[in-house]
Structure formats: C-alpha cells, structure tokens
Amino acid sequence: MWFAPERLREEGGTPDYRFSLANERTFLAWLRTAMALVGGGFAVDQFLPETARPLRLALALVLLAGGALCALRAISHWVRCERAMRRGEDLPMSRFPVVLGLAVGVVALLMVIVAAFGWGG
C-alpha cells in the first residue's frame, strides 16, 4: 500500500484536520530521526580518522542504512495511520521504536568503546 499512496484519498472519509496534522508531525519527527542517523553516519567517517578503516566504514554504513530504513518506515507508518484514520480503525502498533532504540544504544556503546580505546589502523 505505501508504495502507491496516491490511492489513499479514495478510502473512507476525510479525518479531522487536526488528526492529519498530528500524523504529519509524527512523520516529520521520524524523518528528522532518519536525517540525524544519516548525518551521524557521515560524522563517523569524517571525525574518527584515527579509527581503523574497516571499523569506521562499517559504523558509517550501519548508521546510513539505519537512516534510510527509518525514512522508509516513516512514510510507511504515516500511510498506515492515515488509512486507519480514514477507515475509523485503531492506529497501527509497531515494534520499530523498540528495535531502533536498542540498535542506537548498541551503536552508541560501540562508539564509546572505539573512542575510549582508539582502535587505530
């Protein structure tokens, strides 16, 4: 469904504009999270020059991929919420925030270790 979102307007009734705007703000918040992860990926490559290249590239790519995933998930969730509101259904539940939280925690821990012990190449 989310890859053909133009069909969204054909379903159900138009929800209260306030709910749509709230959904839009949630979408933008996820998009900012995605941009922060993408920016963080570049920052790892640019500001950790002492780190061994494979480790640095791996961290940067993990963050970039996480950012891309987060952006794709942002629009998928936005479409699913908008559709649920149009049909008068419950809003969709998701495990994504928990998974993302854990993943960011692991990456942050790894970066602290890298920064503290300086695994130079």
Place this chain on the structure above:
Amino acid sequence: MPEGKGTHGPRTRDRDPGLQPERTRLAWRRTTLACAVAASLAGRQTLHGGIDPASLVVLALVVVVWLAFLALAHRRIRAMRMPRPPALSPRAAVAAVACTLALAVLGAAMLR
C-alpha cells in the same frame, strides 16, 4: 468574521485553539534545519577525499537535494497559513523521504 460560540470569544471558529497549523509549520522548520545539517555533512563528505570532477558533481547533487527539500517545506509552510490546512499530500511525503534517501546514497558513494 464568523460569530463565535462558547466562552473563547469570536476568534475560536477561525483559529484552532490547539495551534495545530503553527505547530506543524514549526515541525517543518525543524525538519528543514535537520536536512541542512545532514546536507552539510554530506557535502563535506564529498570533499573529504580531495577535490575532483566526480566529487564536485556529487556536491552539486547534494545542493540540489537540499534545495528541493527547502522548496517542499516552503510550499507546505505556506499551506499552514489557512486556518484548516488540507492533509499532507502523499506525493509531498514521498518526495521528503526521497530527499533523505538521496542524501544517504550520495554520501555513501563518497565514503573513503
């Protein structure tokens, strides 16, 4: 001006007391700022490994992506002037996500 009902005076009918359009407008501003930071880092990434024609092309593409997001946000912010703005169009949402993905891909191509 339409006649007001209730205790909040005459302006409650043409202005959302929850300030939803304003909050959404500011959310777009914050996102534009985040996009500027990500685009700056992506641009810095293109010049990180030295300046050559390929890196300049990628840098130009990063600037184009950032301008595209700026235009998108500007359009949506203008729509927020209405007391009851229409919902975000799926096309605009897809375009905003595409800008983020483009920054990630352009920068990833420039990792050294």
